[in-house]
Amino acid sequence: MTRFNRCKRIASFGILISHALLAGCILLNAASATGQENKIAREITVAAAADLSTALKEIGDLYEKKTGVKLKLSFGASGALTQQIQNDAPFDLFFSADMDYPRQLISSGAADGSTLYQYAVGKLVLWVPADSALDVEHKGMDVLGDPSIKKIAIANPQHAPYGRAAVAALKHAGVYDRVSDRLVMGESVSQAAQFVESGNAQAGFVALAHAVAPGMRGKGKYWQVPAEFYPPLTQGAVVLSHSQHKKEAEDFLEFIKTKEAGDVLQKYGFTLSS
Amino acid sequence: MAIDWQSFWLTLQLAITVSLILFVIGLPIAYWIAFSRWRWRFLVETVVALPIVLPPTVLGFYVLVALGPRSPLGRLWISLTGHTLAFTFSGLVIGSILYSLPFAVQPFAASFAGVDRKLVAASATLGASPLRTFVRVIAPLSVPGLIAGTALSFAHTMGEFGVVLMVGGNIPGITRTVSIDIFDRVQASDYAGANATALLLLAFSFIVLALVYGMNRKAWIIGPVK
Numbered sequence: 259m260t261r262f263n264r265c266k267r268i269a270s271f272g273i274l275i276s277h278a279l280l281a282g283c284i285l286l287n288a289a290s291a292t293g294q295e296n297k298i299a300r301e302i303t304v305a306a307a308a309d310l311s312t313a314l315k316e317i318g319d320l321y322e323k324k325t326g327v328k329l330k331l332s333f334g335a336s337g338a339l340t341q342q343i344q345n346d347a348p349f350d351l352f353f354s355a356d357m358d359y360p361r362q363l364i365s366s367g368a369a370d371g372s373t374l375y376q377y378a379v380g381k382l383v384l385w386v387p388a389d390s391a392l393d394v395e396h397k398g399m400d401v402l403g404d405p406s407i408k409k410i411a412i413a414n415p416q417h418a419p420y421g422r423a424a425v426a427a428l429k430h431a432g433v434y435d436r437v438s439d440r441l442v443m444g445e446s447v448s449q450a451a452q453f454v455e456s457g458n459a460q461a462g463f464v465a466l467a468h469a470v471a472p473g474m475r476g477k478g479k480y481w482q483v484p485a486e487f488y489p490p491l492t493q494g495a496v497v498l499s500h501s502q503h504k505k506e507a508e509d510f511l512e513f514i515k516t517k518e519a520g521d522v523l524q525k526y527g528f529t530l531s532s
Numbered sequence: 533m534a535i536d537w538q539s540f541w542l543t544l545q546l547a548i549t550v551s552l553i554l555f556v557i558g559l560p561i562a563y564w565i566a567f568s569r570w571r572w573r574f575l576v577e578t579v580v581a582l583p584i585v586l587p588p589t590v591l592g593f594y595v596l597v598a599l600g601p602r603s604p605l606g607r608l609w610i611s612l613t614g615h616t617l618a619f620t621f622s623g624l625v626i627g628s629i630l631y632s633l634p635f636a637v638q639p640f641a642a643s644f645a646g647v648d649r650k651l652v653a654a655s656a657t658l659g660a661s662p663l664r665t666f667v668r669v670i671a672p673l674s675v676p677g678l679i680a681g682t683a684l685s686f687a688h689t690m691g692e693f694g695v696v697l698m699v700g701g702n703i704p705g706i707t708r709t710v711s712i713d714i715f716d717r718v719q720a721s722d723y724a725g726a727n728a729t730a731l732l733l734l735a736f737s738f739i740v741l742a743l744v745y746g747m748n749r750k751a752w753i754i755g756p757v758k
Binding site: 344 | 597600601615616618697699702703719720721
């Protein structure tokens with residue numbers, strides 16, 4: 259009898275506490291919700307081509323210091339990112355390694371055409387590991403005939419602009435048929451670079467941005483593929499239609515147009531116009 | 533739109549090779565796990581189970597770097613075979629064996645451990661060697677587990693993606709498996725082709741698994757108990 263009563267008392271006390279906690283949570287939630295309405299988003303989510311992996315991180319750090327807005331970056335092959343965006347991936351802004359993918363997104367309504375901006379031109383290089391005996395810096399694509407080159411890494415031309423540029427350059431040089439059975443494909447130009455860096459491929463077509471990045475410098479030597487060997491890698495950025503932070507995304511795109519951001523892009527081997 | 537049969541046959545070849553090799557190396561490992569009385573046995577079980585927990589990208593990374601030309605082990609492999617493990621069919625086989633090991637060994641070991649110890653003891657007292665006991669008593673009583681383990685490692689390899697993506701290099705006829713082919717088609721917005729290939733894989737997997745489980749059912753009824 260008394261034991262039953264005590265149980266009841268404990269139970270009702272428990273219910274009281276849980277109600278108090280619940281009320282507290284609701285109050286807290288309401289408070290944070292009103293807080294969010296008043297201030298601008300402190301974060302934008304950016305999908306970016308793999309060749310930007312170092313440059314955009316550095317620009318993002320500069321931008322965060324200046325404005326307090328943080329960039330959340332996702333890198334991948336431009337074609338792969340385009341697919342994700344077509345399927346409503348929650349990105350605010352897209353930096354492609356070409357102009358075609360942004361245009362595709364604009365024509366399908368997934369991106370805002372008025373914001374399309376050509377932010378840089380990428381450069382393709384033929385890269386070999388630093389300990390390679392091949393004189394790629396002077397001989398260029400001639401080294402590909404060397405028997406020590408068993409695998410040549412490129413980005414997958416199906417969805418990576420740098421892969422298409424590599425195939426175009428090999429065809430321009432007239433060596434595509436001779437090397438095609440030695441090509442291995444990375445999902446993005448970063449993976450192609452990684453195949454060479456790990457020594458599994460003996461040469462690879464990568465972005466100049468990779469070859470000059472601080473982590474890679476000293477790990478390889480490169481030969482810049484002449485511009486007339488492949489269609490220019492003009493790269494476009496665009497604000498995405500279903501972004502919740504369009505204003506902030508446009509602000510960042512404005513920052514990309516400044517000299518400060520341009521200097522960083524140039525440092526990583528991009529030119530600002532073709 | 534057309535289905536890439538080459539990548540389909542390649543995947544089938546990979547899955548058959550891997551499940552056969554796993555059958556051969558899985559039996560002694562499972563036997564040891566089931567019957568060993570070593571106090572540190574659990575450590576071996578842990579190592580065998582690791583690939584269930586580890587993401588395939590970790591295995592792929594190891595095949596690429598730890599077994600790459602920059603490591604002593606990789607250099608040994610190159611001096612033996614003349615090429616790196618990455619970008620080759622044998623590289624995919626080795627990656628997949630590691631990746632599917634627990635899916636073969638665990639069902640094997642579980643069914644060995646489930647065999648009535650009295651029968652094993654009886655066989656021994658009648659003078660049969662451990663090998664003879666295994667072949668005549670333990671293995672026949674473990675048929676369902678052996679079938680399940682082999683089927684699982686086969687199916688697991690058919691659907692293998694992460695390791696292949698990391699070390700394959702997407703070479704048609706050598707390392708471009710069905711899962712990579714489907715991935716590529718989706719990336720290139722060839723949804724029709726991806727759909728057809730995915731459907732083929734789905735139908736094939738269903739048929740294989742249904743056959744195996746059907747066989748297993750029969751094995752329960754008319755198999756070991758005579």
